[in-house]
Every structure is written in C-alpha cells, then in structure tokens.
Amino acid sequence: MEQLGPGDPRQVAQYRISARLGAGGMGLVYLARSPGGRSVAVKVVRADLARDPEFRIRFAREVEAAKRVSGVFTAPVIDADPNADPPWLATGYVPGPSLTSAVAEFGPLPEDSVRMLVAGLAEALVAIHRAGLVHRDLKPSNVLLAVDGPKVIDFGIAKALENTVLTMAGSAIGSPGFMSPEQVTGGAVTFATDIFALGAVLVFAATGRSPFGTGPTPALLYRVPRRCPAEGSTIPSTPPPLLRAGTSCTRTRRPHPFPAGSSTSPPPTAPTCARTSPPSARPRPSTTGR
Numbered sequence: 001m002e003q004l005g006p007g008d009p010r011q012v013a014q015y016r017i018s019a020r021l022g023a024g025g026m027g028l029v030y031l032a033r034s035p036g037g038r039s040v041a042v043k044v045v046r047a048d049l050a051r052d053p054e055f056r057i058r059f060a061r062e063v064e065a066a067k068r069v070s071g072v073f074t075a076p077v078i079d080a081d082p083n084a085d086p087p088w089l090a091t092g093y094v095p096g097p098s099l100t101s102a103v104a105e106f107g108p109l110p111e112d113s114v115r116m117l118v119a120g121l122a123e124a125l126v127a128i129h130r131a132g133l134v135h136r137d138l139k140p141s142n143v144l145l146a147v148d149g150p151k152v153i154d155f156g157i158a159k160a161l162e163n164t165v166l167t168m169a170g171s172a173i174g175s176p177g178f179m180s181p182e183q184v185t186g187g188a189v190t191f192a193t194d195i196f197a198l199g200a201v202l203v204f205a206a207t208g209r210s211p212f213g214t215g216p217t218p219a220l221l222y223r224v225p226r227r228c229p230a231e232g233s234t235i236p237s238t239p240p241p242l243l244r245a246g247t248s249c250t251r252t253r254r255p256h257p258f259p260a261g262s263s264t265s266p267p268p269t270a271p272t273c274a275r276t277s278p279p280s281a282r283p284r285p286s287t288t289g290r
Helices: 053-066 099-106 111-130 157-169 181-185 191-207 217-223 240-249 270-274
Strands: 015-023 027-033 039-045 077-081 088-092 143-146 149-152
Touching: 015 039, 053 077, 099 143, 099 191, 111 149, 111 191, 181 191
Parallel strands: none
Antiparallel strands: 015 027, 027 039, 039 088, 077 088, 143 149
C-alpha cells in the first residue's frame, strides 16, 4: 500500500480514494471507501485502453458477467462504470497479503495450509466457471490470503483486455510461468486453462519456487508447453496425493469435473482436481454474457 501521489485521483464516482494498492495490466488499483464506509478496491483503467471503444464494450460485458460470480473464496464485483472517463471497477477489499508476498516473506506454505489453499481456490473456480467465465490469469499475485481463507481476484477481466493487447503489442494475455500451453501457443482458452494455473499455483505455494524456473519471458514461455511444473522437481513437504493433484492439473488432459451450471458440490480437498475424463467430456465455457 502506497500514499497517493500528485497524479492519483482523490475521488472516483462516490468512492473516496485513500491509498494506492498496486498496478496491473489494465490500470491502477486504489483503496477507497463508499459513502456508507465500506472498504473497496477501485481499479481505474489506463488512458490508452479507455480510448479504445471496442475495449469499453468488452469491459462492460465482462463486468456484468463478473457480477454474477458469488462465492466465499472470491472478491465480489460491487460496482463499475464502463462509460466513465476513465472507466473503473470496484470490488470488495480483501485485507490480506497476496500469496506471492506471503511466500516471499515466510517461505513455502505448510502442508495443511497448502491443502486449505487449493481447496479454496478450487471452490473459487467453481463459482467463476458457473458464471460462464474463465479467469485466464490465475497466479499467486491474484490470490489474497484473508483470515477466512484465500480470495481470488481479477476473474474474467483479462478477457476484456485480451484483444486490445493482442492488437497493440502482439502478445498473449497471462503471466509467464502460470499460463497454460494453449495460451502460449494461441489455442482455445477453456475452463481447463484455469485448472493448469491452479496446478502451477499449487506447486509455487508448496515449494516457494516458480513452477517453470526463472529467466527471461521467452525462456519461460518456451518451457510452458514442454514441461509439467511438477515433473523433474521434488516437493519434500508435500505428500504424494497433493503432488499428483498438481501434476494432473497441469497435464494436457485437464478435466474440470464441475461444469458451469452444475449442482455438484465444490471439491472438499485438493486431490479432487486430479480426476480424469475423456476429451469429449471436457466442458467448454459458456458464451453467455460475453
């Protein structure tokens, strides 16, 4: 959290800005309060994106879809104005460090914490996928550790950014080391894309290491389609069921056993995501609300 600078807004619509929380590919994120005193995180879109009419249309569609997501382990989308100058989005504020920060400061998570983490993330993905969304950018910095469990943030919004960034920069949306092979190679993005990222985040949480090693972005992107994060590495503190779950979740055949709209209960433990099914059984994301 940082103090506001000269160029930072003090008010966005009805929300009073008090500090800067961070920055991302879409813009700056601020801590703010509603007129009723509720703490929220307000994301203000970059000026160059705001000038793109097609981006505004996609942003509006994705925000409406994200508002349908409800779950204990997601930060809710509260408010937004795609027509503002610049556009903005408000979500529930989560008072807790990101998984990235926690691992950097304290090291890999203990076994029980890893189990709770992956179960919470799996439940969050169930809620996101039921709304017809694919997160597309699940990574440690998009996982906040609150007192009542992990919270997934920024779900669905990467889709609004995707076409604009591809046009402007000729690159893919995602974070090297947590992108799926299909994101790297330009294949179809489906629910299984998030399952790959879930496995990669699991390996990071359990080892404290990036699942595809270190190096420049081209090197990381080269490794993604060619190496499973759990292959060739040891995770001494992680029991075999968790290791198998992470490995299975990051292989080419990555089923999602809880399709959008399903009444199936969320997975209670990490190994649930290691189930397999034939390719024809893999669900595809709904186009509703896109």
